[in-house]
Amino acid sequence: MTTIIQSLSEISEPYDALFCDLWGCLHNGVEPFAEAVVALQDFRARGGKVVLLTNAPRPAKFVQASLDRMGCPRDAYDLIVSSGDAAQDAMLAGAVGRKVWHLGPEKDDGFFTEIPDEWQGQPGVERVDFDDAEGIICTGPFDEQTEAPDDYRAKFLLAKTRGLPMLCANPDIVVDLGDRRIYCAGALAAFYEEMGGEALYFGKPHPPIYDMARRKLAAIGGASDGRILAxxxxxxxxxxxxxxxxxxxxxxxxxxxHDQFGPDRQAPEAKLVTAWLETRMKDPLYTIGMLR
Structure with missing residues (x-):
């Protein structure tokens, strides 16, 4: 049974590193949570490493730029590893072909233009029109403010008929942007699979993003799995x-x-937490209202 705690410091001593999510933990898409920032700064001050492990569909440098714009201080973390990083590796390896159709907003263009050093000089990937594509790279809806998965039914039916595989750069289904809930690439990929299409995933909960996080963490000192807290x-x-x-x-x-555990986000009700986790057959070691 999970243990409900009040602060990260209560349980942080056995851990050398955190794999910390962004949306809903460190920020709400608009601004950082002040107490979460302090909790991560304190963890680092005691010698721990903080890896921001996010399903954002953009490479880490673009995630960092977004955090900078929100006012999230860089001394709250050591590394950023994104689903975009892991998915970009797969794309450049040819996971869905060398000619791809991009389903996603312009803000994700860096996924295609910022090529990591290790892939320089290797065979490239060309963005093409849908009719010429060998595969699909999905980073989200074209318009995340207004569109839902069903808006793509006709396009996905044609893609499935053509046998186009989809690389999903963000397995999240939804995120909360301030007070507004928006669909992510994971919702589109799941819908494509329901229609009979093939989707490939590289962010959480799938292994590639964790493998990349371990490699990058090792480069700055590392930590054994038993001393990492997600x-x-x-x-x-x-x-x-x-x-x-x-x-x-x-x-x-x-x-x-947040609406499943009582009226106070900072103080989830133990009975509600236990029942909710049991119905989902999940048993995290610890639970907290908000990261602090």
């Missing part, structure tokens, strides 16, 4: 991914599912 609000991404990787997990109830 922090996240996504039951099917953060919590499930940590369980699959054999990593302890701190579940943040005040994120996506």
């Amino acid at each position: 922090v996240g609000d996504g039951i099917n991404t953060d919590v499930a991914g940590a369980a699959g990787e054999g990593i302890d997990c701190l579940f943040v109830t005040g994120g996506l599912a």
